[in-house]
Amino acid sequence: MKLDFHSHILPGIDDGATDINNAVQLATAMKEWGFDRVTCTPHITNKFRNTPETIRPAFEQLQEALYLQGIDLDLRMSAEYRIVPQTWPEVLEKGWIMPIEDRFVLMELPIFDPTDIGDLKPLEEFKKVVSMGLIPLLPHPERYFYLSRRELMEFLEAGVRIQSNYGSLAGLYGDTAGQNARCLADEGLVSYWGTDMHNLHYVKVIGDWFAEGNLIPDYNAI
Ligand SMILES: [Fe+2]
Secondary structure, three states: OOEEOOEOOOOOOOOOOOOHHHHHHHHHHHHHHOOOEEEEOOEEOOOOOOOHHHHHHHHHHHHHHHHHOOOOOEEEEOOEEEOOOOOHHHHHHHOOOOOEOOOEEEEEOOOOOHHHHOOOOHHHHHHHHHHOOOEEEEEOHHHOOOOOHHHHHHHHHOOOEEEEEHHHHHOOOOHHHHHHHHHHHHOOOEEEEEOOEOOHHHHHHHHHHHHOOOOOHHHHOO
16 A cells, blocks of 8 residues: 655645646546555645635545546545644644544644744644644655754654655755755655645656656555
């Protein structure tokens, strides 16, 4: 069973798939790469105020379109929760966490501006999720250039697991992110890999990289 835990392929609800046709294209590419099961993780951020109620209709629309087109891909529904004051406390308060594979919660930090996190302390927020019996998955730490090594190690000690992006190794986010991802991988710190699929540019770059023989062993088999 080959799994992907991180994708933005639901139509029209974040910065990923633009419409249902685009969503089917992205899902089809993932099927062709060999994935059996893909968890849809639309952003919940200050910019994309998704809730389970906005995500579910888009999820069902894509599921139905894939079924009608005979594309056998097991879709699952979750979200990528950004730790920002505008949405994360509400997620906790309203019980909007939808665990991936019954155990993981994809919790991203602000990518470019660390001050977006406001007064929240990521370590404390990760610990809250651990205390719920769940495993925080930190997506693409190779892209948080402001994040110190010491902080990352504190996260790991608290029970966070790292999910890096195939695209980082494939050059999708530039040299620094690529080098960071390679270092994390070489040190054995990456527990899972994700496509973080957003659009056809991702399909091209990651697809070319896979076609060169760069396959991550076992695609997150759990
Ligand atoms: Fe993402």
